[in-house]
Amino acid sequence: xxxxxxxxxxxxxxxxxxxxxxxxxxxxxxxxxxxx
Amino acid sequence: xxxxxxxxxxxxxxxxxxxxxxxxxxxxxxxxxxxxxxxxxxxxxxxxxxxxxxxxxxxxxxxxxxxxxxxxxxxxxxxxxxxxxxxxxxxxxxxxxxxxxxxxxxxxxxxxxxxxxxxxxxxxxxxxxxxxxxxxxxxxxxxxxxxxxxxxxxxxxxxxxxxxxxxxxxxxxxxxxxxxxxxxxxxxxxxxxxxxxxxxxxxxxxxxxxxxxxxxxxxxxxxxxxxxxxxxxxxxxxxxxxxxxxxxxxxxxxxxxxxxxxxxxxxxxxxxxxxxxxxxxxxxxxxxxxxxxxxxxxxxxxxxxxxxxxxxxxxxxxxxxxxxxxxxxxxxxxxxxxxxxxxxxxxxxxxxxxxxxxxxxxxxxxxxxxxxxxxxxxxxxxxxxxxxxxxxxxxxxxxxxxxxxxxxxxxxxxxxxxxxxxxxxxxxxxxxxxxxxxxxxxxxxxxxxxxxxxxxxxxxxxxxxxxxxxxxxxxxxxxxxxxxxxxxx
Numbered sequence: 001x002x003x004x005x006x007x008x009x010x011x012x013x014x015x016x017x018x019x020x021x022x023x024x025x026x027x028x029x030x031x032x033x034x035x036x
Numbered sequence: 037x038x039x040x041x042x043x044x045x046x047x048x049x050x051x052x053x054x055x056x057x058x059x060x061x062x063x064x065x066x067x068x069x070x071x072x073x074x075x076x077x078x079x080x081x082x083x084x085x086x087x088x089x090x091x092x093x094x095x096x097x098x099x100x101x102x103x104x105x106x107x108x109x110x111x112x113x114x115x116x117x118x119x120x121x122x123x124x125x126x127x128x129x130x131x132x133x134x135x136x137x138x139x140x141x142x143x144x145x146x147x148x149x150x151x152x153x154x155x156x157x158x159x160x161x162x163x164x165x166x167x168x169x170x171x172x173x174x175x176x177x178x179x180x181x182x183x184x185x186x187x188x189x190x191x192x193x194x195x196x197x198x199x200x201x202x203x204x205x206x207x208x209x210x211x212x213x214x215x216x217x218x219x220x221x222x223x224x225x226x227x228x229x230x231x232x233x234x235x236x237x238x239x240x241x242x243x244x245x246x247x248x249x250x251x252x253x254x255x256x257x258x259x260x261x262x263x264x265x266x267x268x269x270x271x272x273x274x275x276x277x278x279x280x281x282x283x284x285x286x287x288x289x290x291x292x293x294x295x296x297x298x299x300x301x302x303x304x305x306x307x308x309x310x311x312x313x314x315x316x317x318x319x320x321x322x323x324x325x326x327x328x329x330x331x332x333x334x335x336x337x338x339x340x341x342x343x344x345x346x347x348x349x350x351x352x353x354x355x356x357x358x359x360x361x362x363x364x365x366x367x368x369x370x371x372x373x374x375x376x377x378x379x380x381x382x383x384x385x386x387x388x389x390x391x392x393x394x395x396x397x398x399x400x401x402x403x404x405x406x407x408x409x410x411x412x413x414x415x416x417x418x419x420x421x422x423x424x425x426x427x428x429x430x431x432x433x434x435x436x437x438x439x440x441x442x443x444x445x446x447x448x449x450x451x452x453x454x455x456x457x458x459x460x461x462x463x464x465x466x467x468x469x470x471x472x473x474x475x476x477x478x479x480x481x482x483x484x485x486x487x488x489x490x491x492x493x494x495x496x497x498x499x500x501x502x503x504x505x506x507x508x509x510x511x512x513x514x515x516x517x518x519x520x521x522x523x524x525x
Contacts, residue, residue, distance in 0.1 A: 001236030004082045008089075008296050012289040019282050022443040023049055027277065 044197045045275045052274060053286055055204040058357030059266045060291040061211065063144055064259035066351055067326045069295040070302035074318035076251045078234040078303075080242035084252035089260075089292050092253060092417075092460055095453040096262035098284040098446075099420050102436035104271025105280060110368035111265040112511055115419075119426045121512030125504035126419040128511050130265040131369045132500050133412040137264075138362035140395035140405045142189070142388055145355035146181030147173070151327060152348040158341060161331040169327045178396040183389055189359040190385040193367055194378070197273045203360060207353040212294070214350035219297045221343055222304035231307035234314075235299055250467050253460055258410060260291045261358070263417030269365040277441030309336045326351070363388070404487035408496050411468060415497070418461035421454055429454050 046052035073081045107114035115127030154160045154168055162168055172178060192203040222228055242248055261267060267287070274280075302325075306317050310333065317329045334344035363384055370380035395402040424432045429451040438445040472481050472490045484491040504511070 001079075001232065004079075004086060004236060005296070007086055008289060008293050012286065012293050015282060015286045015289055019049065019279070019286060019443065022279070022282070026441070026443075 044273060046197065046273050047201060049275075049278065049283070051201050051204070052270070052278070053283060053290070054208045055200055056267060056270055056283070056287050057290050057294075058204045058208050058211075059270060059361035060259075060261040060287055060358075061208075061294045061354050062141075062259070062261070062358035063148070063322075063351060063355050064255075065291065065295045066215075066298045066302075066354055067322045069255060069259060070299045071318050071322065071325055072251055072255050073235060073299050074303060074306075074314075076248045077239060077242040077245075079236045079238035080240075081248055081252055082236070083238055083243060084249045085255060085292075088253045088256040088460075089288055091453060091456050093256045093260040093262040093291070094284055094288040095450065095457050096417055096420055097260065097267050097287055098280060098437060098450070099424055099432075099454070100262070100265070100267035101271045101274070101280040101284050102432070102439075103420075103423075104268035105274045105278065106436045106439075108272050110269055110272070110365065110372045112369055113372045114268055115423055116512050119423050122508065123423070123426070124512040125501075125508045126423060127265075128504040128507070129412075129501060130416045130419060131365065132504070133409055133416050134264050134266060134362055135366045135369075136391075136405060136409045136412070138359065138366060138388060139391040140402050141355070141359055141362060142186040142392045143178065143182045143395045143402060145185035145189075145352065145359050146178060146183075146396065147323075147327065148348060148352040148355050149185055150177065150181045151331075152345065152352050155331070155334075155341065155344040155348050160341075160344060161335040165332050166328040168331075169323070173323075173327075174397055174399055179393055182392050182396045185356065185359065186363075186385065186388050186392065188356060189363045190381060190388070192360050193363045193384075194381050196377075200360060200364065204357060207357050211350050211353040211357070214346050214353075215294060215297045215301065218343060218347055218350065219301040219304075221337075222301045222308070225304060225308035225337060227308040227311065228304035230311055231304035232300065234307060235303050246467075250464060253464055256292075257414060257417060257464070259295060260288055261361075262288075263413055263420055264365075265416065266358075266361040266365055269368050270361065272368065275441075279441055279443040280437055280439070281446050282443045305333050305337070309333050400487050404492060407488050408493050411465070411493055412497065414461050414464050414468075418458065418465070421458040421461065424454050425458065 046055065073085070103114045103118060107117045109117065110127070111130040112124050112127035115130075116124040150172060151160070151168075160168060192199050195202065223232065257263065271280075303318075306314050306329075310317060317325060317333075320329055330347065331344060334340040334347065337343065363381075366384045366388075367377065367380045370383060371377050375383070395405055430448075433446065433450055437450070469490065472488070475481075476486075476489060480486060481490040483489050484495040486492060
């Protein structure tokens with residue numbers, strides 16, 4: 001039980017935490033027309 | 037200006053994930069997962085189920101995210117843009133398969149609506165088990181509730197990406213809270229530990245049974261929304277610098293987290309209230325479990341009417357959020373052909389209503405469509421994998437997955453994962469083929485008028501594939517150039 005729950009729910013929590021950290025530092029403005 | 041910049045986008049990453057989760061979490065998570073887990077050894081089933089999350093669902097979701105974000109078109113345009121206009125028919129198959137599912141899925145959403153009303157007003161459980169189902173399923177009321185559900189989905193899609201976001205903002209947090217509340221209620225029932233023990237105790241000897249592995253793969257194929265073209269359609273609204281890889285993992289794990297909660301919720305309730313009839317209940321099929329047994333189970337617990345109402349509300353929200361994504365996909369396919377969005381939505385609504393009527397009135401037709409297009413989804417998944425193989429797995433990964441804005445760069449393991457998806461789809465289709473033949477025999481399985489036969493699947497596949505290929509040239513003509521995907525000569 002612990003193994004499956006840790007894998008699924010723990011995996012989800014770790015992924016969301018990682019995504020939140022990345023999102024804080026991300027430049028989300030669309031690239032300008034001069035950018036490739 | 038790039039085509040992608042002109043299109044509306046999700047307001048934030050979290051909003052996008054909420055909408056995507058709404059697409060992935062459907063009735064399959066709540067009524068199919070607990071049943072399939074229970075009939076395939078409980079804890080034993082969870083091991084291959086967890087394996088296929090990474091070897092089927094996540095790679096396919098990643099392909100869909102990358103294709104939709106790069107092409108900014110629905111499946112037909114995305115396939116044509118990626119591997120050439122000669123292959124647009126593959127995208128058309130994906131669209132038609134999901135649209136045929138939409139035709140009967142609106143009936144399912146209608147059933148949930150009717151049962152929510154019955155639970156809230158105290159009409160359930162009624163005197164005789166299954167009495168409401170007997171009088172309602174296949175009646176004119178089923179057509180009415182189907183029309184109401186479809187109307188809600190169409191109304192949401194008519195609001196564009198902002199309308200879809202508004203619906204997800206209300207429905208998804210409510211759904212998640214309801215599933216958690218119902219799971220907590222279930223594990224605190226006397227005797228619930230029997231359900232937990234059944235769901236989480238693996239029998240390693242059972243892993244030698246190929247059926248357990250194939251059912252686990254089928255469950256991942258059907259309940260994550262991977263390979264349906266729905267994630268691709270929503271990915272059109274991704275921000276330009278949006279991540280694909282981590283989002284695909286979050287979606288896969290998020291979907292399976294809800295399935296696990298639903299498994300705990302249903303199996304703990306069953307093993308607590310009717311441990312003597314557990315195998316009969318989980319063997320009663322999706323509709324038998326949900327619409328006949330669930331009202332009986334909830335009626336036997338304290339505050340049962342309240343929890344029954346919450347259960348059907350959760351089921352309705354799960355069904356509606358998935359139905360919305362199917363309506364959006366069909367609408368997008370028409371918009372890509374140059375039809376104005378308002379007119380496209382009206383066409384989809386009219387077709388959805390007319391084509392939904394047979395499934396609402398005849399259970400045999402409903403079961404036939406559920407069988408045919410459920411298998412069709414495996415073909416859709418196979419087409420996505422073939423498209424990437426044809427384009428070049430390594431080139432696809434470097435160009436569309438590890439693109440600007442991606443949180444992580446994925447390595448060569450993903451190339452192997454795409455090959456694995458291809459092999460899994462072929463094995464699953466071959467298994468289904470041989471299984472149907474051995475269960476029904478040659479004569480019965482070739483009869484196209486038997487709902488579960490091989491013949492009906494082959495005939496309907498042949499007609500739809502034939503039409504897709506016949507009209508390929510017209511399908512392949514894109515509404516305009518897609519600068520974001522075209523490579524420099």
